[in-house]
Amino acid sequence: MITPENLHKELTVGQVAARSGVAVTALHFYESKGLIKSNRNQGNQRRYPREVLRRVALIKVAQRLGIPLAEIGEALKSLPDNRAPTAADWKMLSAQWSRELDERINQLTLLRDRLNGCIGCGCLSMEACPLRNAGDVLGERGPGAHWLEPT
Amino acid sequence: MITPENLHKELTVGQVAARSGVAVTALHFYESKGLIKSNRNQGNQRRYPREVLRRVALIKVAQRLGIPLAEIGEALKSLPDNRAPTAADWKMLSAQWSRELDERINQLTLLRDRLNGCIGCGCLSMEACPLRNAGDVLGERGPGAHWLEPT
């Protein structure tokens, strides 16, 4: 509950977790990756300014878009002063990510069309099959696992 | 080189690797996952019937489509007699995978449109933002990493 008394106070991890919907351990993890920062009180416990909520919100949305944390971190670092993102920052980032999304959709669509063109052919030939030999890299990102990369 | 002498002989791992374009270790790995099988010679070395090339080709194409190995394995097992896939099998499987691809494209498109609708709004509100609260699960598969799953 927000009251005039605690409106300007800093938040604990538990509070940030509850309000943002991410686990406490995930917040620790984001901090270890440099995506968020915390101040510590005398007892070494994390205390967050309220702006962290907006930062976490942006992280979660970017994740839904399929942007890896490392890239989100880069984007956040690129903000002047390393400050919490404003509406203008969000506009810029979301426009950029929208273009990336477009690209991924295009690649998938291309692949699907090629697949449809090949249904029933069954050749799967190393030399002739467009499905096997398309030189394009599908921008679909995958950690460790290298799906859809050219072989 | 294919000569009448070795045309009907079985292939070694190295030969399958060279002809299919996948690493020897990857073939070992596929075998451990039950995606392919091998006979062994007296010296315990793997010997493959030529049909394995078609199987591997199908695996690689399915991977380009974003189908996880486990699911590819299921599909291959579902073939009667566990035999090498024929053109008819390929037709069936590719039609099914094409539908899955469609679904993924649709989800991504939906997300992109929602993102475009939100550019400039900057709210990212937990309660009101459609980007944060869309109840749909994006079918984008990701190992270990749980991107795009509902929170």
Next chain:
DNA sequence: GTAAAACCTCAAGCTAACTAGAGGTCAAGA
């Protein structure tokens, strides 16, 4: 016959994004 190249198994490492648990400290309410 011998040496090199290819093969074998098994264990561990890599990435991403976390979670779970151990063992201990801190803060807040009764």
Next chain:
DNA sequence: TCTTGACCTCTAGTTAGCTTGAGGTTTTAC
């Protein structure tokens, strides 16, 4: 004051799809 819950750090485990390396055997070419 005491107890409970929230917090701390650090290590290890999870998933997928492999790769790398160690230590040893087999096949092949000369």
